[in-house]
């Protein structure tokens with residue numbers, strides 16, 4: 001499974017990129033607003049920092065506006081993916097943008113039906129939101145399993161980006177369920193490599209080594 005970073009913080013991206021773990025980056029208007037920087041400037045900087053796909057979201061709600069924005073954003077870098085909301089206008093935009101060779105990531109997916117039609121419209125990526133779905137009392141893992149089955153059964157090319165990831169459990173479960181990608185906030189990354197028993201083990205090994213050396 002690939003890891004995308006769900007952030008627009010360039011320092012955070014650079015730090016985790018050093019581990020060779022960043023296969024791409026996703027942003028949304030909330031994430032961009034959090035940085036307080038110019039949208040185009042920050043996206044171009046991220047695109048220059050990572051080799052993989054970088055999602056930048058349109059803010060238009062009508063298909064013509066989305067297409068115009070997407071055509072502009074797509075020129076910012078080779079590795080741009082234009083993020084489009086899961087609406088009727090969004091599907092029309094995805095269909096047209098796919099024909100123009102512009103990669104898309106359909107966001108705010110909460111049902112298998114939404115994922116299926118986004119993939120059929122030509123989306124490069126589909127982004128089901130785990131945390132926000134769990135908040136409504138609906139099991140998000142079932143959605144990932146259904147999407148995996150649907151894409152495989154019908155040979156649809158879209159890749160699943162498990163988004164709105166809130167914890168280690170989400171990451172592990174979507175990996176088992178066959179999600180192509182998990183996009184996770186920078187704050188969650190350390191939980192992927194740390195465990196109290198690992199820390200305790202290192203302390204014990206060091207203590208035993210010191211005792212042996214001082215014999």
Ligand code: E4P
Nearest residue numbers: 006026028127132163164165
């Ligand atoms: C990524 O593509 C999504 O925009 C992001 O994961 C949403 O996460 P949130 O539900 O924590 O805001």
